[in-house]
Amino acid sequence: MYAQLVETGLSKLKTAEELSDAERAFQARIDAGIRIEAKDWMPDAYRKTLIRQISQHAHSEIVGQLPEGNWVTRAPTLKRKSILLAKIQDEAGHGLYLYSAAETLGVSRDDLLADLHSGKAKYSSIFNYPTLSWADMGAIGWLVDGSAIINQIPLCRCSYGPYSRAMIRVCKEESFHARQGYDIMMTLCRGTAEQKAMAQDALNRYWWPALMMFGPSDAASVNSAQSAQWRIKLFSNDELRQRMVDQTVPQIEYLGLQLPDPAIKWNEERGHYDFGEINWDEFYQVLKGNGPCNRERLRTRIKAYDDGAWFRDALQAHADKQQENKKSA
Amino acid sequence: MSKEWPLWEVFIRSQHGLAHKHVGSLHAPDAEMAINHARDVYTRRNEGVSIWVARAGDIFASSPGDKEALFEPSNSKVYRHPTFFPMPDEVKNL
Numbered sequence: 001m002y003a004q005l006v007e008t009g010l011s012k013l014k015t016a017e018e019l020s021d022a023e024r025a026f027q028a029r030i031d032a033g034i035r036i037e038a039k040d041w042m043p044d045a046y047r048k049t050l051i052r053q054i055s056q057h058a059h060s061e062i063v064g065q066l067p068e069g070n071w072v073t074r075a076p077t078l079k080r081k082s083i084l085l086a087k088i089q090d091e092a093g094h095g096l097y098l099y100s101a102a103e104t105l106g107v108s109r110d111d112l113l114a115d116l117h118s119g120k121a122k123y124s125s126i127f128n129y130p131t132l133s134w135a136d137m138g139a140i141g142w143l144v145d146g147s148a149i150i151n152q153i154p155l156c157r158c159s160y161g162p163y164s165r166a167m168i169r170v171c172k173e174e175s176f177h178a179r180q181g182y183d184i185m186m187t188l189c190r191g192t193a194e195q196k197a198m199a200q201d202a203l204n205r206y207w208w209p210a211l212m213m214f215g216p217s218d219a220a221s222v223n224s225a226q227s228a229q230w231r232i233k234l235f236s237n238d239e240l241r242q243r244m245v246d247q248t249v250p251q252i253e254y255l256g257l258q259l260p261d262p263a264i265k266w267n268e269e270r271g272h273y274d275f276g277e278i279n280w281d282e283f284y285q286v287l288k289g290n291g292p293c294n295r296e297r298l299r300t301r302i303k304a305y306d307d308g309a310w311f312r313d314a315l316q317a318h319a320d321k322q323q324e325n326k327k328s329a
Numbered sequence: 330m331s332k333e334w335p336l337w338e339v340f341i342r343s344q345h346g347l348a349h350k351h352v353g354s355l356h357a358p359d360a361e362m363a364i365n366h367a368r369d370v371y372t373r374r375n376e377g378v379s380i381w382v383a384r385a386g387d388i389f390a391s392s393p394g395d396k397e398a399l400f401e402p403s404n405s406k407v408y409r410h411p412t413f414f415p416m417p418d419e420v421k422n423l
Contacts, residue, residue: 039390039392040393089373090373093369093371093373096355096370097370100336100353103336103354109333109356166353169352173373173374309331312331313331313332315362316358318359319358319362322359323359
């Protein structure tokens, strides 16, 4: 998921008696499947949790441009380069839809960006891994965007109107990302032995981080119950992760690549693939800021923002001047 | 610290000649830049043939509390719907 470990500020669910009248009416609307809109009354914790979740999601889209940006100038053909640029531009657009959705909850864009730059707000752990070869562009589109799609499709039905509408737009555009990634993998796997080895290496490196995108295991997921009740989380982390494994294993087999986890095995009884234990220590370390690229990603992001300040200010100064001229004319 | 660009609401008319539809919002210093940004953010896949932008601050909206006063009166006027008048099967073209 693009939002991992979103704090609700509430460790246990309130019982019906503990809810105020307004909270009960609010929960009844959610239970009836009625969307909550920006101007509707909402509990403070719902508002704050959504701001955290949507902004974390937005930050992930924005920071997510950086690992791929690394390969734009080294794409193997002009066609691949154009496709990669279009995908990266989509990620910027997705970030902007999501920032707008968060702003409907009463936060300013500048505050959201300040929280990202200060390290107060998080983004998905996945973008703190390096992109070492061209095959990583394939693995990211296929596995990272693939995981994002699994996560975002249910969110199209989430309880907050502006968030759900942003998700619908994002999902419409996202399947291009996954397909172009798999297309890169297919091309490499049909190529030379070295190219196929490159694809295998990218799969091996991105497999576990992609599964970590779904967040902590259900047992360790303290905020899930409240988020589920509010319908801003519709399936558990482990359910969605299982869905990812189940749909991806046959795709790996089609490519003729080795499975990246020796514990992957079809379980007839469960009707799902079994798979190995995730290295949770690594997950929490990356989330805490100690992944391979955390510092570099944030540094690059802040530099881009600071370097663009004069340009944003100049456009504003121009707009102010035009306004003045109109007034005095 | 620099001033934040104002917020604009974006409306797009789709290919099929329907009315402009709200698609989202964005920040821009003025109307011209708002249209430029809207093109990049909201029409990357040939979604439209025309863009409207309006400053979010200039839009007046009804509040959720006004819902009854605004919409309740039409609830009791079901005869405004054609299905209120059942027609015999033999009668055609109505």
